[in-house]
Amino acid sequence: MATVELTFSALPAHVRTARLVATAIARRTGVEESLLDEVRLAVGEACSRAVEAHRVHCPGEPIRIELRDDSGRFEVTVSDQAPSDEIQQEQPLDLGMLSDSFMSGFGIAVIAGLADDVEVFPSPKGTNIRMSWPAPQ
Amino acid sequence: MDLKLDHRTEDRLTIVEVEGEIDVYTAxxxxxxxxxxxxxxxxxxxxxxxxxxFLDSTGLGVLVGGLKRVRAHDGSLELVCTQERILKIFRITGLTKVFGIYASVDEAKEAHGKDK
Incomplete structure (x- = not known):
């Protein structure tokens, strides 16, 4: 299946659309039904993180998602254009330090727990999150 | 599906009914x-x-924020959840250790009554 690309403005309302598109393409690509919830959540987390980053740094710029069938794997790349020096990694759980905004760092932890394979590429020009799942033909 | 919210108070416990998707838009x-x-x-x-x-980390953040607020008043925020796909998110993030999670409203009410 050819690559599908989607760009959307950095609005929370569009994250649901991105989730639905990703899930639909995953199903069509052959991702197992039992993994579709994981695809939906992981793509949603990546897009939510991108939307939040754009709202802070560049609200007018779009966020891009690429979905592709890459030799037996369904691969999703979510790219933002917000400068990022580093991505918050998993941290020890301490309720005192948890806040609504801190939880955005949990997004990456959730993705890492869900996707079969995840790579995060932060840079001053933006962050790419690439994740993939098996998609038997 | 959008988010539907409702609440009622029974005894000293306020039950918040949540239906739909909790994400960055609805949280x-x-x-x-x-x-x-x-x-x-x-x-x-x-x-x-x-x-x-559907529940994402934005929704988790809101629940944690709520927990912090009630704890400041010696209160509690507990959950009723049996859906595996939702429970999985709590497990991945380690939040099963933070929230009391019950299988039904009645079970939670019973446990809450014992704590009084």
């Missing part, structure tokens, strides 16, 4: 409801997640 509405309930003196909250179709 602010749940946050506002929890803040409003706490501001009105409801410090023992039970959030029923049985009709939640």
């Amino acid at each position: 602010p509405r749940l946050r506002e409801l929890l803040i409003d309930l706490v501001n009105k003196g409801n410090f023992h909250l039970l959030v029923n997640m049985e009709k939640v179709d």
Whole structure:
């Protein structure tokens, strides 16, 4: 299946659309039904993180998602254009330090727990999150 | 599906019924409801997640924020959830250790009654 690309403005309302598109393409690509919830959540987390980053740094710029069938794997790349020096990694759980905004760092932890394979590429020009799942033909 | 919210108070426990998707778009509405309930003196909250179709880390953040607010008043925020796909998110993030999670509203009410 050819690559599908989607760009959307950095609005929370569009994250649901991105989730639905990703899930639909995953199903069509052959991702197992039992993994579709994981695809939906992981793509949603990546897009939510991108939307939040754009709202802070560049609200007018779009966020891009690429979905592709890459030799037996369904691969999703979510790219933002917000400068990022580093991505918050998993941290020890301490309720005192948890806040609504801190939880955005949990997004990456959730993705890492869900996707079969995840790579995060932060840079001053933006962050790419690439994740993939098996998609038997 | 959008987010539907409702709440009722039984005894000293305020039960928040949540239905639909809790994500970056809808979570602010749940946050506002929890803040409003706490501001009105409801410090023992039970959030029923049985009709939640989708929950992401933004939603988790709102629940943690609610928990912090009620704990500041010696209160509690507990959950009703049996859906594996929702429970999985709590497990991945380690939040099963932070929230009391019950299989039904009745089970939570019973446990809450014993704590009184």
